[in-house]
Amino acid sequence: MHHFTFQDDKMFCESVPVEKIARTVGTPFYLYSAATLTQHFKAFDDPFSDIPHISCFATKACSNIAILKLFANLGGGADIVSGGELFRALQAGVDPKRIVYSGVGKTESEMEYGLQSGILQFNVESEQELEALQKTAARLKMKAPVSFRINPDVDPKTHAYISTGMAKNKFGIPIDQAEKIYATAQAMANIEITGVSCHIGSQLTKLSPFIEALQKVKLFITRLRQAEIKISHLDLGGGLGIQYDEESPPHPREYAKAIKEELQGMNCTLILEPGRVIVGNAAILVTKVLYTKKGQKKFIIVDAGMNDLVRPSLYDAFHAMKLVNRKELNLEVADVVGPICETGDFLARDKELPVCKSDDLLAVMSAGAYGFTMSSNYNSRPRVAEVLVNGNDFFEIRRRETYEDLIKGESIPDFLV
Numbered sequence: 001m002h003h004f005t006f007q008d009d010k011m012f013c014e015s016v017p018v019e020k021i022a023r024t025v026g027t028p029f030y031l032y033s034a035a036t037l038t039q040h041f042k043a044f045d046d047p048f049s050d051i052p053h054i055s056c057f058a059t060k061a062c063s064n065i066a067i068l069k070l071f072a073n074l075g076g077g078a079d080i081v082s083g084g085e086l087f088r089a090l091q092a093g094v095d096p097k098r099i100v101y102s103g104v105g106k107t108e109s110e111m112e113y114g115l116q117s118g119i120l121q122f123n124v125e126s127e128q129e130l131e132a133l134q135k136t137a138a139r140l141k142m143k144a145p146v147s148f149r150i151n152p153d154v155d156p157k158t159h160a161y162i163s164t165g166m167a168k169n170k171f172g173i174p175i176d177q178a179e180k181i182y183a184t185a186q187a188m189a190n191i192e193i194t195g196v197s198c199h200i201g202s203q204l205t206k207l208s209p210f211i212e213a214l215q216k217v218k219l220f221i222t223r224l225r226q227a228e229i230k231i232s233h234l235d236l237g238g239g240l241g242i243q244y245d246e247e248s249p250p251h252p253r254e255y256a257k258a259i260k261e262e263l264q265g266m267n268c269t270l271i272l273e274p275g276r277v278i279v280g281n282a283a284i285l286v287t288k289v290l291y292t293k294k295g296q297k298k299f300i301i302v303d304a305g306m307n308d309l310v311r312p313s314l315y316d317a318f319h320a321m322k323l324v325n326r327k328e329l330n331l332e333v334a335d336v337v338g339p340i341c342e343t344g345d346f347l348a349r350d351k352e353l354p355v356c357k358s359d360d361l362l363a364v365m366s367a368g369a370y371g372f373t374m375s376s377n378y379n380s381r382p383r384v385a386e387v388l389v390n391g392n393d394f395f396e397i398r399r400r401e402t403y404e405d406l407i408k409g410e411s412i413p414d415f416l417v
């Protein structure tokens, strides 16, 4: 369910015509619906309300501070993977005690920032990272709360680039080596073990890999407890998929039910790190048709490119497209391409689309997760605006970058002047 609907053949976001926003902020832009974000957060979080848990939104999926604030207001925390994401979460007012820090390559200065901010836990992914964290915490005369990220060797059956829980992936600690690292950590003066974490991949459309991973983690926790290691938190990561096309992922309600069943008697606070399932279908990318041309193929050339939404180019991902400003019954097979000087710059390939003409507005659907956050300035294109609709109102939550923004921080050394 989302709040991008049609009235008299024109697309609305909640109660605001999308065309009206385009006239005000120009194109392209990302457009988020506050009602959809709220509804999706609650749909995910509410089914866990009868057990101790924290839904730590995966900041990397969508990191605008207005959106992080919206989730914080609903009781959400944040899953972060860099000092920059920590800064964003804190600026948005996320409670540090609801922040978990994941990722294989945290630097000592990032660890220091996390420690001084008083975050809930570091999800540590290697022995060397543990040593660096012990050293950093000792220097600050603090204790670092630590969960180790376990790699359970489970195939999440998703795109290879976003599978993270298989033995061949760079993530986590192999489950058969992990007991040793807990024992090492237990003996460290500035480390406090809090739990176990695990994240096996993204855009999962079946429950079985989650359950398989959870069963392995459960057995592992039992072994740790037998060795008298205290485990109070179990972090299951994110990964629940959404519908982009024909997929039919489980509803968050079913996901919660299956997890809660497995968790019975575990006596842990559950941490979840949902990203895509909350924001994916809560935003669109609005782009304008510049030109069309037909040779061997039909091309619709729009003003958004792979720098604005890289998912189709990087993962061959499908995003549905809808005409925003009018109804068009005639369909044709076309490629929707951007202005970037690369053949890989496309938003859709060989798709049946309404016949478009110059100045039409197209909505690239399901663009809320890993859309703006993966955008870049490639081809020196200013990053686009982000707009949030709330009922009848809309707010520019990030202004479009200017040419001046593009060269911010650059300088010409004297020898060139």
Ligand code: LLP
Pocket (backbone or CB within 6 Å): 058, 061, 079, 102, 103, 162, 199, 201, 202, 203, 237, 238, 239, 240, 273, 274, 275, 276, 277, 311, 315, 369, 370
């Ligand atoms: N927790 C950790 C440790 C993660 O690495 C991720 C995603 C998440 C949580 C959130 O996963 P989600 O619930 O959003 O599936 N750029 C790719 C997706 C990369 C996912 C990276 N990690 C895409 O556009 O499909």
